Amino acid sequence: MTHPDAPFETRCLHSLEKVFADEPLRAVPYMRGSALKGETYAFQVAYRAPRLTKRIAVSAESPLGDRVSLRAVGLSPAELPSQYDHDDYILRATPGLYPDPLYPIQEERGVTGFRHQWRSVWVAVTTDADTPAGNHPVVVRFAGEEGEPLGEERFELEIVDAELPPQTLIHTEWFHGDCLANYYGVEVFGEAHWSLIERYLDTAVRHGMNMVLTPLFTPPLDTAVGGERPTVQLVDVTKDGDCYVFGFERLERWIAMCDRVGIRYFEFSHLFTQWGAKHAPKIMADDNGTYRRIFGWDTDSAGEAYRAFLGAFLPCLVAFLRRRGLLDRSYFHISDEPLAEHMPWYRSASELMQSHLGELPIIDALTDYAYYEQGLVRRPIPSNDHIGPFLERGVPELWTYYCCAQYKQVSNRFFNMPSARNRVIGIQLYKFQIAGFLHWGYNFWNAQYSIEAIDPYRVTDAGCTFPSGDAFLVYPGADGTPVESIRMEVFYEALQDLRALQLLEGFVGRERVLAMIEDGLEEPLTFIAYPHDAAWLLGLREAVNSAIKAHIG
Structure with missing residues (x-):
């Protein structure tokens, strides 16, 4: 509505709209919805001022009280919004400013109204088991510098008297500890770094991430051949001749921190290099009193030296995990995204790993079914555009993933994609009973191959390489607190959809839920x-x- 004394426009919208500053707002109003207990429900209020207006106060009034939070939807630059041969299911393909970061609204600064530009406020209602059931209004008001009312919108939210069940999907977004140290200028695994890690993991957990990439050694991911990323190694290695001694004190601290914030599963970093498994990751050790790199790009992964190292290390790690009661929470990686031509190296690595790990789960992202068919990886993670053969053959406990290469037809979350394309994956995960979801970019604030660190507020495409929205879900807050994104919130909505479908299945059975999903569709739902x-x-x-x-009623 618009206040009669001020030509200030507002419109209530659902969370799947993206409000662009440089185009008319065509979205129709959306003013009511429902949520289950334990769910975070979001909507937006778009606004447009007739002239530049600073320090617009924004407030929310509701019987739900402090369960309601407000954030300003900011704009991020995108020089590479999509691949050149993108499909038609995008909002735009042009470079420019895209709505994405969600900034806290400081009381003394409020929000800014730009002349004839539509902007929006993100409204989130976080419920729990004690939230009263029933209908609750949420009134969002805008006021000028002198307190004069500018406009308001009213949303009606019904809280259903049923609680979302716990998340069963295993979900990981790869966590890059070196990027935190780089951006904030802190020592790796110094006290400031540990504090940052915990805050960023806490945010991840609150958005459905229950597994974390755990850097036993510096992960050999997105690193130029011959290059190095800063050392983030949780295991101490002491080398004395051909003998190794391993220290797990930092890993102990990591596990304790993860337990505090609610991380359930640990995926231990890859023990062979990406795209081929031909080399070892960077491994630092105290070698007879000298701290140096003992393995890396110059290491033949199938050579005797590295095989002997893993032969010493893996039994010690398994014994440590067994003592801590962590074997049922542990997953391992060999090499990320091996292709058909890499099979000889991957086979060698897989046989070695399986000889030491037995039935412990090894998971890897890949697209070639032959890796599973030949027993080289028992828990494959095919991309959502290559998952068909795995589904057709009934691979058990199947996971999926997407990244920069999955941009035709399937779900993904680039800046320029509709938020519905992000959220639909929750329904797909439910239908196909997917056990886990992996993505490589929680906070990858580097250029491709980690050639250099970037400022994610200025560079959102990993140095003109990956479409904006692929490399990270969070931005670095000035106070060390993550700045979340629309994409992160909407993906969490997908995970809540999955849990709601599972709850309904408990009442009516799976077949009736599937029939509800596909009612009226021209063809069965797939990826x-x-x-x-x-x-x-x-x-x-x-x-x-x-x-x-x-x-329930």
Whole structure:
């Protein structure tokens, strides 16, 4: 609504809209919805001022009290918004400013209204088991510098008297500890670094991440051949001739920290280099009193020296995990994204790893079914555009992932993609009973191959390489607190959809839930065939909530 004394426009929108500053707002108003207990429900209020107006106060009034939070949707630059041969399911392909970061609104500064530019405020309602069921208004008000009212919007949120079940999906977004140290200028594993790691992991957990990439040694990921990333090594290595002694004190601290914030699973960093498994990761050791690199790009992964090292290390690690009762929380990696031509090296590495790890799970992102068929990886993670053969053959406990290469037909979360394309994966994960989801970029604030560190507020495409929105989900807050993104919030909505569907299944059975999902669709839902329509997603979720309400009441 618009206040009669001020030509200030507002409009209530759902969370899947993206409000661009340089185009008219065509989205229709969206003013009511429902949520289950234990869910975070989000909507937006867009606003447009007739002239430059600073320090606009924004407030929310609701019986839900401090469960309601407000953040300003900021704009991020995108020089490379998409691949050149993108599909048609995008918002735009042009470089420019895209809505993405969610900034806290400081009371003394408020938000700014730009002349004839639409901007938006992100409104989140975080519920728990004690949140009262029923209908609750949320009124968002805008006021000028002198307190004069400019406009307001009213949203009606129904809290259904049923609680979301715990998340069963294993979810990891690769955590890059060196990027935190680089950006904030702190010593790796110094006290300031540990504090940053914990804050960033806490944010990840609150958005459904329950597994963390754990750097036994510096992960050999996104590193130029012959190059190095800063050392982030949790295991101490002492070398005396051909003998090794391992220290797990830092790993102990890492595990204790993860337990505090709610991380359930540990994926131990890859023990062979990316895209081929031909070399060892960078491993630092005290070698007869000299701290130096003992393995790296110059190491033949199949050579006797590295095989002997792993033969000493892996039994010690397994014994440590067994003593700590962590074997059922532990996953291992060999090499990321091996291709068909890399199979001889991967086979050698896999046989060595399996000889020491037995039945402990080894997971790797890949696209070639032959790796699973030949027993080289028992827990494959195919990309969502290559998952078909794995589904057709009934691979158990199947995971999936996407990255910069998955941009045709399938779900992903680039800046220029509709948020519905991000959120739909929750329905897909449910239908195909996917056990885990992996993504490589929680906070990769480097250029491609980690040639140099970047400022993620200025460079969002890893140095004109990966489409904006692929490399990271969070921005670095000035006070050491992560600045979250629209993409992160919407992906968490997808995970909540998955949990709501599982709850409904407990009432009506899986077949009825699947029938509800595909009711009215022209073809069965798959990872590449699904409605390109936010209204379908929102309508389905409301129908699920209504069905749950009917079975509890």
